[in-house]
Amino acid sequence: MLLGIVGLPNSGKTTVFNALTGAQIETTAFSGAAAEANVAMVKIPDPRLDRLTEHYNPKKKTHVELKVMDFAPFQKGQGEKGFPAKHIGDLRTCDALLLAVRAFEDESVPHPEDTVDAARDLETLLLELAMADLEVIERRIERIGDSWKRASKEERVKLDREKEFLEEIAKVLEAGEVIDSSKLDDDQKTMIRNFGLLTLKPLMAAINIHEDDLGADAAGKVRAALPGADLPILDLAGKIEMEIAGLDAEERAEFLSDLGIAEPARDRILRMAWERLGLIVFLTAGEDECRAWAIKKGDNAVTAAGKIHSDLARGFIRAEVAAYADFERHGNMQGVKDEGRYRLEGKDYIVQDGDIIQIRFNV
Ligand SMILES: Nc1nc2c(ncn2[C@@H]2O[C@H](COP(=O)(O)OP(=O)(O)OP(=O)(O)O)[C@@H](O)[C@H]2O)c(=O)[nH]1
Ligand SMILES: [Mg+2]
Known part of the structure; x- marks a missing residue:
């Protein structure tokens, strides 16, 4: 990040x-x-990582x-x-x-x-970002014009659609407003994904x-x-x-x-x-390493596994999961297990902030 x-x-x-x-x-x-x-x-x-490190005394803390x-x-x-x-x-x-x-x-x-005027300067800055984005969009619109001449009929339909959308965005930016990404469909998001637009x-x-x-x-x-x-x-x-x-x-x-x-x-x-950034943290804990990992809110167990290693995502079988709060209450993992709160979760499990996870996998 x-x-x-x-x-x-x-x-x-x-x-x-x-x-x-x-x-x-x-x-x-x-x-x-x-x-x-x-x-x-x-x-x-992350105090949770500190606590896990105290408990496991690992070679490495990350x-x-x-x-x-x-x-x-x-x-x-x-x-x-x-x-x-x-x-x-x-x-x-x-x-x-x-x-x-x-x-x-x-x-x-x-x-x-x-003169010092924070609100004015913040507004200026937001406008600068919009202007910088506008340049990117305008360059692309120009290039679409060039490609159009050499394009097939089918390609032209696609280019026209892109151009229309970019012109809409340009209007928003020209007005000094912010593009509302929540209103864009997947197709539109793909069109501008690689532009690195600052206002988005x-x-x-x-x-x-x-x-x-x-x-x-x-x-x-x-x-x-x-x-x-x-x-x-x-x-x-x-x-x-x-x-x-x-x-x-x-x-x-x-x-x-x-x-x-x-x-x-x-x-x-x-x-x-x-x-x-919409991030949450999950943790892995053991005698080799205690580590905190960042993933997006809403990511599932396979995505979390893939963060650790692509093999873990590929050969994913189950995720063993304990909520950090449960670990903290007991001070150890055995207590969590005895209480029946050490869970086995499948691929679709949505990882929660503070989950302590171990991936079972097979490659
Ligand atoms: N009095 C006061 N001076 C500050 C404060 N923050 C920054 N300064 C001073 O403002 C000057 C510029 O600070 P920088 O942090 O270098 O500003 P900058 O935005 O990185 O500047 P450039 O990268 O050169 O554009 C320095 O002389 C700082 O000591 C503050 O909170 N109070
Ligand atoms: Mg500086």
């Missing part, structure tokens, strides 16, 4: 990236459009990992061109985007619009506030100012959160309570991303 951080120059993208990943990339007031994208892996914290990329800034009003060409490919492969928006006042940090990705916004504004509900204000924007919004004091991310656990707890921050932004952002 790849989460991309995008935003206008000096909005605090790298600051948020550091807060999220614990990296210590330099942040500067000189927005450098030529900068390389920063990349880091984040281990998703968290679910999220890859995070901090991109160079969007330049306003330029669509794809406003974005370094070498990054656009990576940006289009992101599974979700975190839009970093500046709300902190600081005279030493220039703002491309000279799960989007989230992180409003970067000054620490003095903690508790002033900056996110709520942005939400109220943009009633049409359909994305989760949270706020964080980026600069402080970046410092917090560099502390060890004990110092961190103390620091957080001094500031009255209930939960580090890193955890809040990860949870938001998690929900937005």
